[in-house]
Amino acid sequence: MENQRLEEIENISSPCRLCPHECKAERNEKKAGFCRVPTLEPMISSYGPHFGEESFLVGRGGSGTIFFTYCNMKCVFCQNYDISQLGYGKVIKVEDLAKIMLTLQKAGCHNINLVTPTPHILSIVKAIELAKAKGLHIPIVYNCGGYESVKTLKLLKGVIDIYMPDFKYGESEAGEELSKVKNYTEIALQAIEEMLSQVGHLEIGPDGIARKGVFIRHLIMPNDAASSFKALELLAENFPGIAVNIMDQYYPTYLAERYPKISRRINAREWSEILKFAGSLRLRIVS
Numbered sequence: 001m002e003n004q005r006l007e008e009i010e011n012i013s014s015p016c017r018l019c020p021h022e023c024k025a026e027r028n029e030k031k032a033g034f035c036r037v038p039t040l041e042p043m044i045s046s047y048g049p050h051f052g053e054e055s056f057l058v059g060r061g062g063s064g065t066i067f068f069t070y071c072n073m074k075c076v077f078c079q080n081y082d083i084s085q086l087g088y089g090k091v092i093k094v095e096d097l098a099k100i101m102l103t104l105q106k107a108g109c110h111n112i113n114l115v116t117p118t119p120h121i122l123s124i125v126k127a128i129e130l131a132k133a134k135g136l137h138i139p140i141v142y143n144c145g146g147y148e149s150v151k152t153l154k155l156l157k158g159v160i161d162i163y164m165p166d167f168k169y170g171e172s173e174a175g176e177e178l179s180k181v182k183n184y185t186e187i188a189l190q191a192i193e194e195m196l197s198q199v200g201h202l203e204i205g206p207d208g209i210a211r212k213g214v215f216i217r218h219l220i221m222p223n224d225a226a227s228s229f230k231a232l233e234l235l236a237e238n239f240p241g242i243a244v245n246i247m248d249q250y251y252p253t254y255l256a257e258r259y260p261k262i263s264r265r266i267n268a269r270e271w272s273e274i275l276k277f278a279g280s281l282r283l284r285i286v287s
């Protein structure tokens with residue numbers, strides 16, 4: 001299976017059809033597509049134990065986070081825009097990526113948290129295979145923006161233990177305007193369905209640490225710019241009981257000042273209204 005899996009991922013990596021953009025970039029010739037990743041080697045900006053993630057990822061030892069460079073979305077408010085949009089990072093070898101995973105495990109991290117992994121799936125799967133042969137056993141977390149192709153996700157079955165997609169927008173028009181992607185809402189819902197079929201709902205062990213499953217992140221934006229009421233309703237309707245972290249930490253950064261409706265933080269009224277609404281739905285609220 002592993003060879004077949006790698007062959008299939010290699011096949012859709014150049015011309016690249018890894019994500020819903022399907023831009024067919026000849027990445028093995030160092031040509032970049034929409035995401036601007038100019039290589040099929042791993043490209044990362046940093047790694048280390050992260051203590052700012054959800055409590056069930058962090059525990060005592062932290063979440064072993066690896067930040068991959070660039071992104072297949074172009075969110076005008078991205079809080080990591082230096083990495084995701086400006087391309088801060090460097091190309092490393094697959095063997096080095098495997099070593100990083102083992103270093104994070106040795107440091108006591110509870111999981112390997114792959115941030116913005118989508119364009120890097122080929123090198124990630126190769127590195128996980130190498131690291132597992134040398135004893136990697138902690139859960140692998142796929143931390144993405146939700147704009148994922150079901151076909152590609154199917155190739156990750158058995159590799160990923162925890163899926164942590166954003167569900168950014170309840171209406172695709174918002175995704176076009178603020179993240180420059182088409183059909184976001186429909187595509188993310190299909191992706192979440194596939195993720196759930198692979199690993200089920202979020203499971204947290206008696207030690208308070210996540211073992212497997214799916215949980216969703218949704219960032220509340222000012223003036224309901226993310227169509228959050230609709231987004232939460234869609235999640236509850238399509239996936240009753242799904243775990244959702246509703247986040248309040250939005251602040252205007254990167255290009256957000258150019259968009260008046262998102263040029264401020266959310267206020268107390270917006271926050272309490274969405275929490276009240278979420279409480280009326282069949283959702284499992286986590287943080």
Ligand code: SF4
Pocket residue numbers: 016017018019020021022023024025032033034035036037072118119
């Ligand atoms: S991963 Fe990048 S190059 Fe590949 S289809 Fe998506 S945006 Fe295009």
